[in-house]
Amino acid sequence: MDASWLDAVKWDRDGLVPVIAQEVGSNDVLMFAFMNREALALTAERGRAVYWSRSRQRLWHKGEESGHVQQVHEIRLDCDNDVVLLKVTQLGHDPSIACHTGRHACFFQKLDGAMWQTVEPVLKDPERIYK
Amino acid sequence: MDASWLDAVKWDRDGLVPVIAQEVGSNDVLMFAFMNREALALTAERGRAVYWSRSRQRLWHKGEESGHVQQVHEIRLDCDNDVVLLKVTQLGHDPSIACHTGRHACFFQKLDGAMWQTVEPVLKDPERIYK
Numbered sequence: 001m002d003a004s005w006l007d008a009v010k011w012d013r014d015g016l017v018p019v020i021a022q023e024v025g026s027n028d029v030l031m032f033a034f035m036n037r038e039a040l041a042l043t044a045e046r047g048r049a050v051y052w053s054r055s056r057q058r059l060w061h062k063g064e065e066s067g068h069v070q071q072v073h074e075i076r077l078d079c080d081n082d083v084v085l086l087k088v089t090q091l092g093h094d095p096s097i098a099c100h101t102g103r104h105a106c107f108f109q110k111l112d113g114a115m116w117q118t119v120e121p122v123l124k125d126p127e128r129i130y131k
Numbered sequence: 132m133d134a135s136w137l138d139a140v141k142w143d144r145d146g147l148v149p150v151i152a153q154e155v156g157s158n159d160v161l162m163f164a165f166m167n168r169e170a171l172a173l174t175a176e177r178g179r180a181v182y183w184s185r186s187r188q189r190l191w192h193k194g195e196e197s198g199h200v201q202q203v204h205e206i207r208l209d210c211d212n213d214v215v216l217l218k219v220t221q222l223g224h225d226p227s228i229a230c231h232t233g234r235h236a237c238f239f240q241k242l243d244g245a246m247w248q249t250v251e252p253v254l255k256d257p258e259r260i261y262k
Contacts, residue, residue: 005245020151020160027158029151032214044242075242079230083163085238099210107216111175111206114136 006037010082016052019084023096023105024073030090030098031106033060040075040084047072049086066100066129068092095123102126137168141213147183150215154227154236155204161221161229162237164191171206171215178203180217197231197260199223226254233257 009017016034023030033051035043039059042050049070053060063069074087090096099106101122108120140148147165154161164182166174170190173181180201184191194200205218221227230237232253239251 003245005242005247008247018149018163020163022160029153029160029216032149032151032209076238077240077242077247078163078237079232079234079239080237081240083237085160101210103210106209106211106214107207108210109208109212111136111208114134116136116139116208 003041006041008081009037009040009077009084010080011037012082016054017082017084019051019086021049021070021086021088021098023098024087024089028105029107030070030088030096030104035084043072043086044075049088063092066092066097068097068129070098093124097123097129100126100129102129134172137172139212140168140171140208140215141211142168143213147185148213148215150182150217152180152201152217152219152229154229155218155220159236160238161201161219161227161235166215174203174217175206180219194223197223197228199228199260201229224255228254228260231257231260233260 015036019033019035021030036052039050039052049062049072051060069091070088072086072088076085090098102124103120108118109116110119146167150164150166152161167183170181170183180193180203182191200222201219203217203219207216221229233255234251239249240247241250
């Protein structure tokens with residue numbers, strides 16, 4: 001494989017790049033994660049989002065436990081070559097669930113005055129997602 | 132000021148948090164940057180995006196040179212408390228310009244096979260933005 005497009009990415013000191021996953025159609029920002037070089041190569045090859053789990057220090061095939069796989073339509077890179085944006089279809093549940101809390105998206109806490117308020121509903125109990 | 136909402140944020144080892152700026156209306160992801168505690172406090176206080184410039188190691192009042200200020204409508208935090216999402220109106224040019232290259236958004240390089248292709252137009256010459 002010609003991997004020069006992977007060399008164009010400015011990997012950080014840990015060999016990672018931040019990744020934003022945005023839902024096609026709604027344009028909702030679903031989640032934020034990291035990829036290493038192998039994860040980005042696999043994502044491009046398979047058309048399924050593969051991240052690098054910093055907590056588990058291993059590849060994380062999104063949906064491997066939850067079934068909430070992300071079909072990747074586009075891979076974009078920013079002006080500084082150090083941030084990736086994925087345009088995805090979030091599969092596995094309708095309405096779509098990207099967050100491990102069972103919510104549509106991870107950004108469900110909204111600043112209200114000096115308080116973070118949870119403003120999005122749980123669509124599926126995580127105990128039923130991860131069983 | 133009651134700053135306990137700032138304590139809820141999980142700052143990284145450099146005291147920063149990654150921030151995604153999303154345009155209200157279009158839902159376009161405009162840019163990605165970082166904030167330190169002071170930048171996030173100022174952003175909330177003023178309703179204008181203030182980032183931390185890692186290259187210049189100082190506060191970066193978005194639009195301070197370009198005039199491309201971001202009016203902040205919502206500040207959101209993710210499930211792990213370590214990523215911020217801003218919902219903004221991108222001011223200063225119509226159509227809106229968030230990127231220092233004079234483009235609408237920073238994510239203008241699209242992976243096409245094994246090549247990054249520039250797929251978004253320059254709306255204003257950067258030499259005319261930063262003069």
